[in-house]
Amino acid sequence: MSDSSPSLYAAREPIFPKRVKGPFRNLKWAIMVVTLGIYYLTPWIRWDRGPNLPDQAVLVDLAGRRFYFFWIEIWPHEFYFVAGLLIMAGLGLFLFTSALGRVWCGYSCPQTVWTDLFILVERWIEGDRNARVRLHNAPWSLNKARLRLTKWATWLIVAVLTGGAWVFYFADAPTLLQQLVTFSAPPVAYITIAILTATTFVFGGFMREQVCIYMCPWPRIQAAMMDDNTLTVAYRDWRGEPRGKKRQEGIGDCIDCNACVAVCPMGIDIRDGQQMACITCALCIDACDEVMDKVGRDRGLIDYLALSDEPREREGNKPRPIWQHILRPRTILYTAIWGLVGLAMTYALFIRPEIEMTVAAIRNPTFITLSDGSIRNTYELRIRNKHGEERQFSMNLTGDLTLSLEIEGSPYRSVPVAPDSMQKFRVYVTAPASSPAATADQTDMRFWIEDLGNGDRAHADTHFNGKG
Amino acid sequence: MGEQRLDEQTGQTTTGHSYDGIEELNTPLPRWWLWTFYLTIIWGVGYTIAYPAWPLISGATSGLLGYATRGEVAEDIAAHEASNAALVEQLVAADLTEVASGTDLHRYGIARGGAVFRAQCSQCHGSGAAGAIGYPNLLDNDWLWGGTVEEIAYTVQHGIRNETDFDAHYSQMPAFGEFWVRTEIEQVADYVLSLSTGTPIEDGADLYLDNCAACHGDNGEGMRDVGAPNLSDAIWLYGGDRDTVIESISNARFGVMPAWGQRLSEEDVRAVSLYVHALGGGE
DSSP: OOTTSOOSEEOOOOOOOOOOOSHHHHHHHHHHHHHHHHHHHGGGOBOOOOTTSOOBSEEEETTTTEEEETTEEEOGGGTHHHHHHHHHHHHHHHHHHHHHSSHIIIIIOHHHHHHHHHHHHHHHHHOSHHHHHHHHHSOOOHHHHHHHHHHHHHHHHHHHHHHHHHHGGGSOHHHHHHHHHTTOSOHHHHHHHHHHHHHHHHIIIIITHHIIIIIOSHHHHGGGGOOTTOEEEEEOHHHHOSOOOTTSTTOOSOOOOOHHHHHOTTOOOGGGOSOTTOOOOOHHHHHHHHHHHHHTOOSOSEEEEEGGGHHHHHTTOOOOOHHHHHSSHHHHHHHHHHHHHHHHHHHHHHHOOSEEEEEEEEOSSSOEEOTTSOEEEEEEEEEEEOSSSOEEEEEEEESOTTOEEEETTBSSSEEEEOTTEEEEEEEEEEEOTTSHHHHSSEEEEEEEEEETTTOOEEEEEEEEEOOO | OOOOOEETTTTEEEEEEEETTEEEEOOOEEHHHHHHHHHHHHHHHHHHHHSSOOBOSSSBOOOTTOOOHHHHHHHHHHHHHHHHHHHHHHHHHSOGGGOOTTSHHHHHHHHHHHHHIIIIIHHHHOTTSOOBTTBOOSSSSOOSSOOSHHHHHHHHHHOBSOSSOTTSBOOOOOOGGGTSOHHHHHHHHHHHHHHTTTSOOSTTHHHHHHHTHHHHOTTSOOBGGGTBOOSSSSOOSSOOSHHHHHHHHHHOOOOOBOOGGGTSOHHHHHHHHHHHHTTTTOO
16 A cells, blocks of 8 residues: 555544533433433332342342342342343333433433533533643643643543443442442452453543444344434435525525534535434534524424434424324334233233242152152142241142152151242152052142241142052 | 556545456555454564464473462362361360351261261162162261261271271171071071061070070161160161071171271361261261
């Protein structure tokens, strides 16, 4: 390759988004406050579950293999709830994308929210767009170094807090905080914080739109979710073109002030049409509306538009109402599936039992003969007690009145099961010599357990093997 | 490689790559991606230096960090044993009859004993402890030398009829085939078989009482001091059919068990005793 020819690689073009005011900007501020608030504060919410269980409202206890969410406690065998939530999240993303384009990207993606926060910090310290451009182009000086260092230090604090908040979801937050500041926390906590601090700092401070354009797979597949009726941020070129100064004759509404370009965090020009780099954050709408108000023209030169309205609008008709774009078979189908999964999960949540039992018949050997000639089978019962306190369980069996039951290591017919745990019991079932069950090949039977605390019962079916 | 040129249609330059006249537009990749690519190469090389990687004639480079998966397993085992050290100490010191079911010590003993059993005992007694012909079933409630946890521990420790442990259980039944004629043996066999029906026959009773009752008891109830089996119950170590009983009387039996105290640690002997005791027949 000769020196004169363009490189196959390009350096990042720095972007200096200008401050903007308007309803969409306000909505984004509100979403930022709510999502960051949820993220930072949730681990600190307390929830009383009694003396044997953690009192943190949201806790992913990896070591104990439990997930606590307010009044819900998920065991590993109930992981389908998490799978269901992921399916709902996926369908929700499909639904919102097909209705409103990349609203997820524009408003609530962590990359967008944190980048917004980092740009806010940048603006506080270095000033708005023009000041930042000047600073960027200025040679290194004491003042530039001071501003840059202040900015990076503030970013770093935000990044540490971000990484720090994450680990509180996995351990008791007050205890872990105390451990963290006294340097007695587990190494994995520090490593996790370090990695998340680094990614937050680099992604929010320096990578920004590069993450969306080059690293994220979502922009590449979003087109599959969108169609002509999807409302997305677009420029009414039939109204705006040809661009020009206000006083000239025969020109459109766009005065080519570049306000939409100046505020764009992705550094693109929306007037070029829909493009992969657009995250539909709608800040250009606010910027353009402000300018349209000033020059006395109608708002909405840049607006949420559906492609299917373009021919109508070109002919001078009004666009169809928004609900007609949003309510269509595709979105209705997504909503229906989303709702069905949600209903099924809610139903499953309410019917799941507090006690459970599984029975494994020990078939090595299939049966044994005792000295008096009676026949004995051995079973392994696993009793799961989801209550926060120890419960006493009585054991019984039905199916054949001659069968008797005995629990290994216990003279009683009831056993205690520790709080929030599963315990295994070795249980013997004996049929007297030459009774029907002892001589038959197989006899059906059913184990019962009863929670003596509240009378809840559970059962499991199995067979008794005789000599036959 | 063709010429790089400006593509008029798109306003973009081409890369100069041309395949059968099809040219590629230059859409530059971000420069940082190139750096990331170089970094991964450097990382990859560094990784193979730090960790075991490059194959040699016999083995591979060991890596500067000295990491080895085998070493990690050894560390895990050492850590596991360290965490159980207190329980092992308790197990060795405990009075086995006092180790209550449901305690941590009992659970640990059962788990450890189960592992010992599967490795050392299952060859004769079976993986499910159901035994085999000549090798006692450890699940039932019939014990030749006693079924309390201490008696089981003694048997495990010293074994039966072996020549290596002076304290091994020892007894030997005479082979009556050397003294009796065939009809006498058959009479006693029939008598022995009738003991478990509850109504013994008369033929053979005298022979039994004179020759067998000293060890097996007047009613065939057996005697644990000498490991003489109970002949009146439903359990037969070598089989309860007439031919097998005749064979046992004629040639006698001499089941041997090694003295596991010579091969296993004390905690393993105690653990496996707790395990066997909790299989359903423990007394």
